[in-house]
Amino acid sequence: MTTAPAPQPGIMGIDLYQGGASKIAGRDDVLKLSSNENPYGAPPSAVEAARVAAADMHLYPPTDHAPLRRAIAEVHDLDPERVICGVGSDEVIHWLCQAYAGPGDQVLHTEHGFLMYGISARAAGAAPVKVPERDRTVDVDALLDGVTDATKLVFIANPANPTGTLLNGQDVTRLADGLPDGCLLVLDGAYAEFADDFDGGLRLAETRANVVATRTFSKLYGLGGMRVGWAYGARDAIDVLNRIRGPFNLSNVALAAAEAAVRDRDFAAMTRDGNAAQRARLICGLRALGLGCDDSQANFVLARFADRATAEAADAHLQAAGIVVRHPVGYGFPAALRITVGDEAGTTRVLDALRAFAERDDDL
Ligand SMILES: Cc1ncc(COP(=O)(O)O)c(C=O)c1O
Structure with missing residues (x-):
């Protein structure tokens, strides 16, 4: 039997990139906030x-x-x-x-x-x-x-x-x-x-x-x-x-x-303004729940929890509410969730879900 050729050095040391999840089994109302996409769609x-x-x-x-x-x-x-x-x-x-x-x-x-x-x-x-x-x-x-x-x-x-x-x-x-x-x-x-x-x-x-x-x-x-x-x-x-x-x-x-x-400068301006307004709401809402959160200048926010187990529990709670965010373990943040800034309704939905999580047996 012939031997398969070896790839160049370094290639097998690459961990496969994991994209943000987009589906939750059994749900057709998924809110995807895991890949920093534009909540207003394409222009x-x-x-x-x-x-x-x-x-x-x-x-x-x-x-x-x-x-x-x-x-x-x-x-x-x-x-x-x-x-x-x-x-x-x-x-x-x-x-x-x-x-x-x-x-x-x-x-x-x-x-x-x-x-x-x-x-x-x-x-x-x-x-x-x-x-x-x-x-x-x-x-x-x-x-x-x-x-x-x-x-x-x-x-x-x-x-x-x-x-x-x-x-x-x-x-x-x-x-x-x-x-x-x-x-x-x-x-x-x-x-x-x-x-x-x-x-x-x-x-x-x-x-x-x-x-x-x-x-x-x-x-x-x-x-x-x-x-x-x-x-x-x-x-x-x-x-x-x-x-x-x-x-x-x-x-x-x-x-x-x-x-x-x-x-299409109008679309870009609409997205930028919408993002700034919802990002401010999201940061404010997360801080009000006692979560650590830097002043993001992007279209996502990193919410920091007390520990990895709490971040995982919050992630599971969000998924049960039909919301997909990113658990950035591969980035060295096992105790955090990265949440894309959504539109107004999306921001309300994710904040409501996290509030319910916090109220559930004082989970935060
Ligand atoms: C920091 C950063 N750079 C580059 C990219 C790549 O973006 P794209 O290949 O879609 O242009 C991303 C995508 O998420 C990113 O977060």
Whole structure:
């Protein structure tokens, strides 16, 4: 019998990514608050653009994504030549690791950082290295201390997932300035649009050769199922990533939907305002129940319970009420639940369910 070929080193060390659950057996009224999706759905303008583009599904899509890059550049006041679009920002994260890190190299991220950083680092044969956070917030000094000659990439999400905390602009600049030559800082801005007065690091990426900013259409723009993300960086870095990008990585339908979504400023503003209002209600309601909860700047909130058993009991109680949230054990928070900010009715429903849990034999 022949032996099966072995995969590249590091691949079998990857734990499979677990997406947020979406179903509860026997219920058809599930409220899904586990994947930070847009509670208002997709923009109708994007749905219509996708419908029209679907007529061209027999044709290959364009390879250069020029209309989408132009739209992104117009809306964010950027140079379209420095924008690259991927199958979600996940794909961009993957390219960054593939292009800049390999065997013997290290990829730094923080203690509770987004799981894809470690997965993509390992897929490239590099070693992911976790550095501590301070009070559930990225710690610039710990990151700078963690850098070695082998560090090729540093990833931070800002606001961070799953904590929702934000590192201020001065600290982000200090991090970029403190990194040695040859080390790239990736500012993952998947939730940047939900933070107050924050550009997600785009200006820093404009002026620094060692900074790349990533963004997504999955959250504010309501296109999680379309899989579109993008990055902005120095021309040289974007050129590097374009060399490994599949030429037809985004479909006609995805390109059309994303272009319509980014131009739909009213939908984005409605989502941002709705999120800010419901996030404030959710944080206030959780604190009133005695739960620990940081000032999230994202579209989710991390509710901290007394211990893991209480978080599990609360999770079970929510599921019994038809509500799915995320128990972020894989992120190092076994005693917490990450709750996506829903619409007004969703926020009422999750708060009512948690209040009932708290009142049940003083469970909190
Ligand atoms: C911090 C962070 N970065 C990146 C992503 C990837 O998003 P997408 O691939 O949908 O663009 C997510 C998704 O949840 C995320 O939480």
